[in-house]
Amino acid sequence: MHMAETVRVDLRREFADPAARADPGPVYARLRDLGPVLRSRDLFGETFVLARHEEVAQVIRDPRFASDRGNVPGGRPLARWWTPSLLKLLVSSMVLKDPPDHRRLRNLVQQAFTPTMVANLEGRVSEITEELLDAAVRRPVVDLMADLALPLPLTVIAEMLGVPPADRVRFRTLLTALQGTSDTNPVALLRNVPHMLRLTRLLRGLVALRRDQPGDDLVTALVQAEEAGDRLSEDELVSMIFLLLFAGHETTVNLIGNGVLELVRHPDQLQRLRDDPELIGTAVEEMLRFTNPVGLVAPRHAREDAEIAGVPIPRGSMVTLLIGSANLDEAAFPDADTFDITRSPNRHLSFGHGAHFCLGAPLARLEARIAIPALLRRFERLDLTMPAEQLPWRPLIALRGVEALPLSVTPAGAPVDHVAT
Incomplete structure (x- = not known):
């Protein structure tokens, strides 16, 4: 097969219709039918x-495909001399790094996310859940x-990072504003720069606070971390905290929301779980x-000439996964x-695979x-208050989730006259 035979699609247009974001299955099926390798154009x-x-x-899992475009021979780094400092912070994130940089950064934080460390959080997660349900x-x-x-995953990750309680509402407000950004709309990205700047200032303040007042938290651990005598730079610290704040709760928000929605839409499965x-x-x-709380991941870049399903992928090419x-194949x-x-x-593949397997999984x-x-356990009935087709979905391809999920609820053991209709 020659490159000319790969079908060209417009991913932004494919998912422009709100119906496609609410139910991307038919779009994905059509894309799979078009062939193993397609072509498109995006902002980059x-x-x-x-x-x-x-x-x-x-x-x-193929090491010939890099996450950092700067690691491709002749490739230009995503961050250039004219890139705003804020965006440089984001593209210096661990997600967009390759070994050895990726391993160095990951080693510094992964001890906080080991199965043992996470299991130790079980009691606190249950406590927060019960408070919210109360x-x-x-x-x-x-x-x-x-x-x-x-609020559940945000409270958990904020406590892990050592965000002072007084700052958590501001963090949540700014993160929520950023999550509403359409990843297909450059105008919306620009409009969110002020939110990103304010969040960056908060993160720098958090780093300064934990340098001055160390605590039993992840930011303190990162500030003090030495890996083979190597500390994180200020920018790496801010980028890492941003990643952990975002990735440490973003997938979970959509997992819980989307997951409960499917249970409500599939009463037989809901009853099986009960x-x-x-x-x-x-x-x-x-x-x-x-x-699919995660629809697509950061693109990969071919370090050398390669082939996928018989299609030549020239060195330096970008690949969207x-x-x-x-997951629906x-x-x-x-x-x-x-x-x-x-x-x-x-x-x-919702958490990825190999070196970039999601740290927060x-x-x-x-x-x-x-x-x-x-x-x-708390509610013996959960019913949508509107048709599922009318639920508002976030305008994103990369991260799929409902913006609101209103449920009419019947508390377990409620007297008959208290039952919600």
């Missing part, structure tokens, strides 16, 4: 697009996003696969378009495994 130029599980999984249970209609899915709470482990994995599509998952909380095995899993059963 020409890109190859992979929509099938086999090719996405192949490239994610407040929610007094209302006849619960917005699952505002009342549980957003009848057998032990299924929560496989249920969370299926929510990750089927609802549609994780969300790979019929070739990798029997009955891929069926939501089945007992599915096993489940080789979804154990934390996201823990929070969902605690929050969703707690919700089901």
Whole structure:
């Protein structure tokens, strides 16, 4: 197959329709049908697009494809001399690094996210969940996003990082504003620069605070960290904290919101989970696969001439990986378009693979495994207050999630006249 035979698509246009963001399955299916390798153009130029599980999984673990464009021979770094300092911070993030830089940065933070460390958070996650549900249970209609899915992971990661309680509302406001940014709209990105500047100032202030007043938290650990005698630079610190704040709760917000929505939309699966709470482990994995909290990951760049499914990929080429599509690929998952909380095995790619496997995966899993059963114990009925097709979805391809999820709820053991209708 020659490069000229790869089909050209416009990803921005494909997902411009709100209906496609609410239900991207048909778009993904069409893209997979068009071929193993497609071509498109985005804000950063020409890109190859992979929509099938086999090719996405192949490239994610292939060291010939770099995350940092500056590591491609002759390639130009994403951050240039004219790049605003704020964006330089974001593109210096660990997500966009390759070994050895990636390993160095990851080593400094991964001890906070080991399964053992995360398991130690179980009691605190349960405590926060119950506090949030205590407040929610007094209302006849619960917005699952505002009342549980957003505040739970944000509170957890803010406590882990050592964000002072007085600053957490400001952090949440700024992060929420940034999460509303359309990743396909450069005008919206520019409009959010003031929010990004304010958040950066808050992060620099947090670093200064923990230099002066060390605590038992992750920012203090990063400030003091020495890896083979190497400390993080100020910019690396701010970039890392931004990444942890964002990645440490972003996936979980969408996992809990999207996951509960699918349970409500599939009453048979919801009842199975109520009848057998032990299924929560496989249920969370299926929510990750089927609802795709992460639609695509940072692009990869070919370090050398390569080939994918017989298509030549010239050195320096950018490759876009549609994780969300790979997770719905019929070739990798029997009955891929069926939501089945007992599915096993489940080789979804929602947390990536290999060197860039999501650092926050154990934390996201823990929070969902605690929050969703707690919700089901508290409420014997959960009903959408509007048709599912009318729910507002965030205007993003990369991160898929509902903006609000209003549920009419019936508390467990409620007297008949208290039942919400």
